[in-house]
Structure formats: C-alpha cells, structure tokens
Amino acid sequence: xxxxxxxxxxxxxxxxxxxxxxxxxxxxxxxxxxxxxxxxxxxxxxxxxxxxxxxxxxxxxxxxxxxxxxxxxxxxxxxxxxxxxxxxxxxxxxxxxxxxxxxxxxxxxxxxxxxxxxxxxxxxxxxxxxxxxxxxxxxxxxxxxxxxxxxxxxxxxxxxxxxxxxxxxxxxxxxxxxxxxxxxxxxxxxxxxxxxxxxxxxxxxxxxxxxxxxxxxxxxxxxxxxxxxxxxxxxxxxxxxxxxxxxxxxxxxxxxxxxxxxxxxxxxxxxxxxxxxxxxxxxxxxxxxxxxxxxxxxxxxxxxxxxxxxxxxxxxxxxxxxxxxxxxxxxxxxxxxxxxxxxxxxxxxxxxxxxxxxxxxxxxxxxxxxxxxxxxxxxxxxxxxxxxxxxxxxxxxxxxxxxxxxxxxxxxxxxxxxxxxxxxxxxxxxxxxxxxxxxxxxxxxxxxxxxxxxxxxxxxxxxxxxxxxxxxxxxxxxxxxxxxxxxxxxxxxxxxxxxxxxxxxxxxxxxxxxxxxxxxxxxxxx
Amino acid sequence: xxxxxxxxxxxxxxxxxxxxxxxxxxxxxxxxxxxxxxxxxxxxxxxxxxxxxxxxxxxxxxxxxxxxxxxxxxxxxxxxxxxxxxxxxxxxxxxxxxxxxxxxxxxxxxxxxxxxxxxxxxxxxxxxxxxxxxxxxxxxxxxxxxxxxxxxxxxxxxxxxxxxxxxxxxxxxxxxxxxxxxxxxxxxxxxxxxxxxxxxxxxxxxxxxxxxxxxxxxxxxxxxxxxxxxxxxxxxxxxxxxxxxxxxxxxxxxxxxxxxxxxxxxxxxxxxxxxxxxxxxxxxxxxxxxxxxxxxxxxxxxxxxxxxxxxxxxxxxxxxxxxxxxxxxxxxxxxxxxxxxxxxxxxxxxxxxxxxxxxxxxxx
Numbered sequence: 001x002x003x004x005x006x007x008x009x010x011x012x013x014x015x016x017x018x019x020x021x022x023x024x025x026x027x028x029x030x031x032x033x034x035x036x037x038x039x040x041x042x043x044x045x046x047x048x049x050x051x052x053x054x055x056x057x058x059x060x061x062x063x064x065x066x067x068x069x070x071x072x073x074x075x076x077x078x079x080x081x082x083x084x085x086x087x088x089x090x091x092x093x094x095x096x097x098x099x100x101x102x103x104x105x106x107x108x109x110x111x112x113x114x115x116x117x118x119x120x121x122x123x124x125x126x127x128x129x130x131x132x133x134x135x136x137x138x139x140x141x142x143x144x145x146x147x148x149x150x151x152x153x154x155x156x157x158x159x160x161x162x163x164x165x166x167x168x169x170x171x172x173x174x175x176x177x178x179x180x181x182x183x184x185x186x187x188x189x190x191x192x193x194x195x196x197x198x199x200x201x202x203x204x205x206x207x208x209x210x211x212x213x214x215x216x217x218x219x220x221x222x223x224x225x226x227x228x229x230x231x232x233x234x235x236x237x238x239x240x241x242x243x244x245x246x247x248x249x250x251x252x253x254x255x256x257x258x259x260x261x262x263x264x265x266x267x268x269x270x271x272x273x274x275x276x277x278x279x280x281x282x283x284x285x286x287x288x289x290x291x292x293x294x295x296x297x298x299x300x301x302x303x304x305x306x307x308x309x310x311x312x313x314x315x316x317x318x319x320x321x322x323x324x325x326x327x328x329x330x331x332x333x334x335x336x337x338x339x340x341x342x343x344x345x346x347x348x349x350x351x352x353x354x355x356x357x358x359x360x361x362x363x364x365x366x367x368x369x370x371x372x373x374x375x376x377x378x379x380x381x382x383x384x385x386x387x388x389x390x391x392x393x394x395x396x397x398x399x400x401x402x403x404x405x406x407x408x409x410x411x412x413x414x415x416x417x418x419x420x421x422x423x424x425x426x427x428x429x430x431x432x433x434x435x436x437x438x439x440x441x442x443x444x445x446x447x448x449x450x451x452x453x454x455x456x457x458x459x460x461x462x463x464x465x466x467x468x469x470x471x472x473x474x475x476x477x478x479x480x481x482x483x484x485x486x487x488x489x490x491x492x493x494x495x496x497x498x499x500x501x502x503x504x505x506x507x508x509x510x511x512x513x514x515x516x517x518x519x520x521x522x523x524x525x526x
Numbered sequence: 527x528x529x530x531x532x533x534x535x536x537x538x539x540x541x542x543x544x545x546x547x548x549x550x551x552x553x554x555x556x557x558x559x560x561x562x563x564x565x566x567x568x569x570x571x572x573x574x575x576x577x578x579x580x581x582x583x584x585x586x587x588x589x590x591x592x593x594x595x596x597x598x599x600x601x602x603x604x605x606x607x608x609x610x611x612x613x614x615x616x617x618x619x620x621x622x623x624x625x626x627x628x629x630x631x632x633x634x635x636x637x638x639x640x641x642x643x644x645x646x647x648x649x650x651x652x653x654x655x656x657x658x659x660x661x662x663x664x665x666x667x668x669x670x671x672x673x674x675x676x677x678x679x680x681x682x683x684x685x686x687x688x689x690x691x692x693x694x695x696x697x698x699x700x701x702x703x704x705x706x707x708x709x710x711x712x713x714x715x716x717x718x719x720x721x722x723x724x725x726x727x728x729x730x731x732x733x734x735x736x737x738x739x740x741x742x743x744x745x746x747x748x749x750x751x752x753x754x755x756x757x758x759x760x761x762x763x764x765x766x767x768x769x770x771x772x773x774x775x776x777x778x779x780x781x782x783x784x785x786x787x788x789x790x791x792x793x794x795x796x797x798x799x800x801x802x803x804x805x806x807x808x809x810x811x812x813x814x815x816x817x818x819x820x821x822x823x824x825x826x827x828x829x830x831x832x833x834x835x836x837x838x839x840x841x842x843x844x845x846x847x848x849x850x851x852x853x854x855x856x857x858x859x860x861x862x863x864x865x866x867x868x869x870x871x872x873x874x875x876x877x878x879x880x881x882x883x884x885x886x887x888x889x890x
Contacts, residue, residue, distance in 0.1 A: 092681040095559045095603035122708045155599050192598045400843035
C-alpha cells in the first residue's frame with residue numbers, strides 16, 4: 001500500500017503545501033496566501049493539494065506542519081497565556097530580576113506574577129542553598145485560579161535540574177494536571193536570563209500552540225484524513241503534538257529551517273549555502289551535514305534575548321517585489337521597501353505602476369514573466385547596473401556566511417530565485433532544483449525525528465571519551481523515544497565547549513541524534 | 527557633579543565594550559544590574575575626581591572569577607555591599623565613593639549597581655583605561671598601592687578578608703577561594719585615598735566611555751559614519767579596513783588565545799592584517815609592519831554600525847574597521863611596559879607607541 005504525507009509551511013506571505021508519496025516524490029504542490037488567522041490559509045492549501053492529488057485519503061498517514069502561530073503571538077503580544085514566573089536561585093541573582101531588559105509592553109503582560117525562591121545550584125552541581133519548598137507551596141496556593149501556565153527557572157539547571165523538577169511536582173500537587181509547566185532545563189542552555197526568557201515565552205504560547213494543533217487536526221478530519229500530526233521545530237526535526245504543546249517555543253524558527261532542509265533534499269547536497277529568495281527578503285543560510293548551521297549568538301524573539309539554537313541566517317532586503325527607485329540616469333536605490341505579495345498587481349510587467357526587481361530581470365530578457373513591452377522603455381544601461389548590484393548584494397551575503405574562502409555549492413530556492421543568474425561569485429556551482437518554489441513545505445514533509453542532550457561534564461572525573469559516549473547514547477535514546485526508526489538514527493551534531501576559568505576541566509557537551517520517522521501501521525492521533 | 531540615569535548607562539555600556547578591546551567580559555549583565563538598581567534606588571551621582579576631598583577613602587567595586595558563571599548565577603547585589611561594609615569595619619573608616627577597577631567590559635558597570643544601592647557617588651576614574659586580564663595590571667600597582675586588605679564576598683553570605691604579602695599571593699588565594707565560593711565573587715580591594723586615586727588612576731574615563739557610546743548612537747540616528755566620530759572622540763587611528771578571512775582560537779590556561787586574519791578592503795586592498803589576542807587584543811600587524819601593540823588599545827568595530835566586536839563575536843566574513851587608540855601615558859613608563867607591554871605577553875618586540883607606528887611602522 002502506498003502511503004502519503006502532507007507537508008505545510010506557513011510563511012509571512014505564502015502558505016505552501018505539498019503531498020509526497022512514500023518515496024518522497026512530489027505528487028501535488030500549491031502556494032496559497034497566508035491569512036491573518038493563519039488557520040484559514042492552512043485549510044485552503046491543504047484542501048487544494050489533497051483534491052488535486054486524487055489519492056485515497058486513508059493512505060495519507062502523516063501531516064507535518066511548520067507554522068508561525070507562536071512567533072506571531074509573541075510579536076503581536078496577543079493570545080498569550082496568563083503566566084507566572086518562578087525563578088529558583090535566591091539569594092543569588094536578585095540583582096537582575098526576571099524580565100529586566102525585555103521590552104516594557106511584554107514585561108507588563110508577562111511580569112504580573114514574578115517570584116524569587118531560595119535554591120538553585122553551583123556550576124559543579126552543589127546546592128547554592130536548600131530549596132525553599134514552603135515558599136513554593138505558598139506560591140502555588142496564591143496562584144490558584146490566577147494563571148494557567150508557569151515558567152520555572154533554576155540557577156544552573158543545565159547542570160542539575162533537581163530543583164526545577166521538585167518545584168514542578170509541588171505545583172502539580174497543588175494546582176492539578178491542567179496547569180502547564182515549562183522547565184528551563186528542557187528549553188535552553190547556560191545563561192540564566194536568556195534561558196529564563198525563552199522559558200517564559202514558551203509558557204506564554206502554550207494555548208496558542210494547543211489551538212493551532214487542534215485546528216489542524218480538525219481540518220484534517222474535515223477532509224476525511226486520519227493522519228498522525230507532527231510539528232516542525234527550529235532544528236529541522238519533528239515533534240509530536242504532545243511535545244509541541246509542551247515546548248511550543250521550539251517552533252518559532254522552523255520556517256527558514258524547513259526551506260534549508262527542503263533545499264538539501266531537492267538538490268541531494270548535504271553541505272552547501274542556500275539562498276531563499278522571497279517577496280521582500282532573501283535569507284542566506286548554511287547546510288552542514290543536511291542540517292542548518294546554528295547561530296552562536298543570542299537571538300531576540302519579540303525583543304526578548306534568548307539563547308536557544310536558531311538557524312544562522314543573513315537576511316537582506318532583496319526579493320521579487322523589492323522596489324527600485326531611479327533617481328537620475330546614474331543613481332538608483334534597491335529596496336528595502338517591497339510590494340511583497342502585491343507584486344502581481346503592482347509590478348510594471350503585470351500592468352502596475354512600481355518598478356521592481358522582477359521588472360528589471362524581465363526587461364533584461366532574463367525571465368519571461370508578464371508583458372515585456374511594459375518595460376521596454378527603460379534605459380538598458382542603467383538596468384544592467386542595477387542588475388549587477390542586485391547580484392552583488394546576494395554574493396556579499398553568501399560571502400558573509402562562508403567559513404572559508406573556498407567556493408561552495410549554492411542552492412537557490414523560493415519564488416524570487418528567478419532574479420539570480422546561473423553563476424555567482426564564491427559559488428562552485430549554482431543549483432536550482434525542481435519544485436524549488438515549495439522547498440520549505442517539502443522540508444516540513446521530510447523532516448526527521450531527533451533527540452538532543454546538553455550537559456556539563458567534569459572531564460577530570462569521567463574523561464572526554466566516556467562523557468561523549470554517555471551523551472551520544474542519551475541522544476539516540478531520546479530520538480527513538482520521539483518516534484525515530486532505531487536503525488536509521490545517526491549522530492548529526494557534537495559540540496564540546498570547555499568552560500573558561502573553571503576547575504576540573506568542566507566542558508559543556510551537546511549531542512544531537514536524528515533518524516527517519518518510524519512507520520506505524522496503526523494511526524495514532526493525539 | 528552629574529546624575530547618571532538609564533540612557534547614560536546604555537551609552538557607557540557601549541563605550542565599555544569598545545574599551546574592553548575584545549575582552550573584559552560582556553558588559554550586558556553588568557548593564558542590567560546597573561539599570562535595575564537605578565530603577566529601584568534612583569539615579570547615581572558621578573563625581574569628577576577633583577570634586578572629592580583628598581583624604582576621602584575610595585574603593586573600586588569589581589567581580590572576580592568566571593564571567594560564564596556570572597551569566598548564569600547573577601549576583602544578589604548584597605555581596606558587593608557586604609564586601610564594602612566589612613572593609614569599612616576593618617579599616618575603621620567610611621567609604622566615600624566607588625569607581626571601576628577597569629573601564630573596559632563588565633567591571634565598568636558594577637560600581638553603578640552598588641552606588642545606587644548604597645547611595646554613594648561613583649568617581650570618574652579607573653585603574654586601566656581599558657581591560658586587562660590580571661589583578662596587578664592596574665596603574666595603582668605601578669605606584670605601589672597594595673591590593674590588600676581585600677574582601678571577597680559571595681551571595682550566600684560568606685566573606686573572606688585577605689591580608690597578603692604581595693599581589694601575587696592575593697591573586698593565588700583569591701582564585702582558590704573563588705572556586706569554593708561558587709566560581710564568581712564580588713571584591714573590595716585596592717582601597718586608597720582620593721589623593722592617591724587622583725594621582726595614580728586614569729581620570730575622566732567614564733565620561734569618555736559615555737561619549738563613545740553616545741557618538742555611536744547619534745551617528746545611527748543622524749545617518750553619519752560612526753567610525754569617524756569614534757576616532758575623533760578617542761584620538762584614535764584607523765589601522766585597517768577589511769573582512770575576517772580566518773579565525774584561529776584556542777583556550778590555554780583559562781585564556782581565550784588566538785589570531786584573527788583580515789583581508790583588506792578599499793584603501794587596504796591587497797594587504798592582510800593579523801590580530802593577536804589573549805582575552806583582549808594585543809597586537810595588530812600586516813605582513814610588513816606592526817601597526818599597534820599592547821598597552822595601546824586595539825578595537826575591532828563593525829564597519830557599518832561602529833559597534834565594537836568582541837573576540838568571541840569575530841566571524842568569517844564580518845566587515846570591520848580595526849582602530850588603534852593611544853593608551854594612558856602611565857602605561858608608557860618603564861614599569862608600565864614591563865607590566866602590560868608586548869614582552870609580558872610573550873611577544874619579542876619593543877613597545878612603540880601607535881602614533882609612531884602608523885607613521886612609519888616597525889619592519890619585522
């Protein structure tokens with residue numbers, strides 16, 4: 001029996017969807033407009049691919065969703081949970097209270113119930129002070145009926161999560177199972193404020209994630225599809241609905257990741273630079289062993305500094321709808337303003353009144369979209385100059401992302417990739433795979449299941465080899481538990497960073513394992 | 527006398543990152559501590575050293591230990607107060623005001639957090655005019671001012687009084703105690719009279735720091751080139767404009783050591799620059815000549831925004847301007863060069879001031 005999977009990726013402008021067969025071949029694909037409520041756009045796109053494909057609906061076994069629901073909620077500060085913030089670490093850390101450094105509007109929304117509790121650990125796992133359980137019981141009783149989600153962050157919980165887990169037990173005991181609990185040790189790494197911010201944001205979008213998941217499952221049911229649902233996460237792997245409702249913050253950067261993963265799959269390249277040209281911007285990222293290279297810098301989400309891993313991207317203001325302003329016969333500006341999704345009405349070649357990058361390539365005969373006569377009056381010499389600059393912008397962005405001067409393959413994806421030529425400076429060759437317009441939805445559909453561990457080891461005690469081995473085994477176990485086929489699980493990333501100034505050779509080890517989704521004949525829902 | 531509020535702190539934090547010359551620890555956490563303290567206790571008074579009576583007791587407030595630990599286990603705010611109280615008790619005298627031991631990096635901000643809470647002024651002076659990695663690398667040491675008696679304090683309520691025979695012993699004992707106390711402590715050491723501070727410290731360094739941050743901020747608003755403004759503010763020299771093509775790092779005995787290589791752009795096209803660092807930037811040299819060496823300051827700035835880039839932040843492809851800034855004349859003395867010059871850090875070259883190097887260079 002042939003089985004099928006649906007992949008959906010919600011972007012700022014478009015909601016893309018694909019239906020793949022069990023050989024991961026594209027059966028049908030579509031691009032629909034993203035709607036304000038996100039959900040309607042998803043339903044439209046899904047309905048289109050399913051009705052075009054004409055395959056037995058009962059054979060659609062998996063549905064993968066990469067969505068911006070959570071990101072939008074944070075950026076717009078809407079639909080957020082009633083959150084309590086509990087930090088365990090007093091008397092340490094009082095000099096920088098939770099949410100200091102976060103924009104005021106977000107601080108007001110999320111900072112109403114903030115508590116600092118005695119406890120936490122030292123870098124080597126000793127307790128700073130004993131956990132103040134009585135205080136936690138008091139807090140739990142005070143929070144009854146007031147909040148529906150609690151963010152718990154304990155000092156050095158990446159080294160020992162004992163106090164966070166005990167706090168979670170106490171809250172559950174008093175407040176029952178319906179209270180959502182976000183533990184920082186499950187979310188981020190060393191760096192208290194950044195990890196705490198990520199945990200608070202996670203706690204704030206639990207309901208949003210729940211609604212997104214339930215809406216998606218309902219929509220599938222309405223189509224008569226009984227598929228197992230997964231969410232795409234920042235690192236290009238999948239999480240179950242149950243996990244996504246607990247850790248929704250891991251969905252915030254899945255869009256760019258999906259397009260990188262899709263580009264890798266379509267081009268069959270594991271190491272390359274990917275340029276995703278959209279309507280307003282181009283995102284340039286790097287594939288390392290088929291996964292996005294992750295950023296090592298603090299990442300801001302909705303203005304709050306966080307420290308979890310995001311794809312390392314350079315974004316430039318050059319897309320298919322980018323507006324060109326000609327000042328005189330020699331000078332011009334390219335963007336950053338764009339007509340965005342209104343290109344089909346605004347662009348000159350489509351009968352509009354705005355000169356865009358798309359008009360430039362059509363006028364120069366590099367693409368045959370719309371009506372070339374509408375741009376034949378433009379000065380070719382100047383257009384040539386503009387085009388050279390457009391290409392240079394992309395080449396500079398590619399160069400910024402490289403780790404050495406050696407030329408590397410460059411994969412072009414996204415609707416706006418018609419802007420770019422067949423050769424680029426710094427590229428060993430330029431690949432433009434089929435179905436590149438929906439690379440992101442494909443990336444969502446083909447995502448693997450992963451497990452990750454991050455721990456601090458004191459190497460003087462256990463040795464580096466044993467530490468790495470222990471971390472690897474744990475990562476593989478987590479991947480299998482998340483639903484990966486054991487035989488396909490591989491270690492995809494290992495990083496060990498010595499912590500400066502600490503004794504005993506303390507090292508932070510991070511290992512990620514990933515594997516293909518295990519085929520399950522029985523169809524599970526959440 | 528001037529009041530320091532949140533905007534001034536934001537500006538100084540940027541200047542502190544620049545004077546950190548690549549190291550010194552990220553001022554971010556210190557900035558947040560200062561902002562919170564000002565929010566809760568009100569603005570801080572900043573005094574010009576000349577406004578302080580000669581016989582007043584003044585003490586810098588600083589942290590010791592691993593900046594990584596401080597980023598996870600932030601201070602309570604009480605440990606710095608406890609360290610000051612104990613030192614007052616030991617010396618039998620009230621502390622009049624505080625100041626940063628180093629103007630570069632995280633230590634620049636800590637005195638403001640303490641001053642807001644204690645209601646004492648911050649005095650506009652430091653002991654480096656930049657950032658350096660070791661305890662004795664302060665101008666006070668050049669004039670024979672002792673680091674001890676010193677108090678170190680942790681957030682649990684532990685304090686230790688160090689009374690040592692010399693600064694090497696201070697460093698040795700304090701480092702061991704710091705680890706037992708949890709990896710990061712607050713210190714009160716190098717207590718002195720205001721007269722000594724005026725003589726041995728580097729004065730008006732916070733004002734300079736604030737001006738640096740302000741010129742970067744205003745350059746962005748007014749859409750002018752921030753690098754020119756910075757060079758004007760610090761009397762610096764543009765050494766090299768280029769992009770990072772290689773970065774080689776290693777951690778050796780607790781220090782982040784390495785070399786960054788820049789390929790020249792525009793007026794430097796065809797040349798390469800090597801930047802050697804050990805926590806802080808130490809030497810900038812092209813194939814032909816040395817352009818700047820420690821203790822003169824070498825800062826790497828983002829060529830568009832003018833914002834300083836730390837050694838951890840240097841990445842392949844970054845477009846940067848490398849600038850050199852003359853250090854304070856105190857470092858250019860014989861003892862100063864012996865303490866923080868190129869030989870001390872293991873480079874076999876004679877110290878030559880940056881203003882002479884940019885004119886002719888030193889052939890290697």
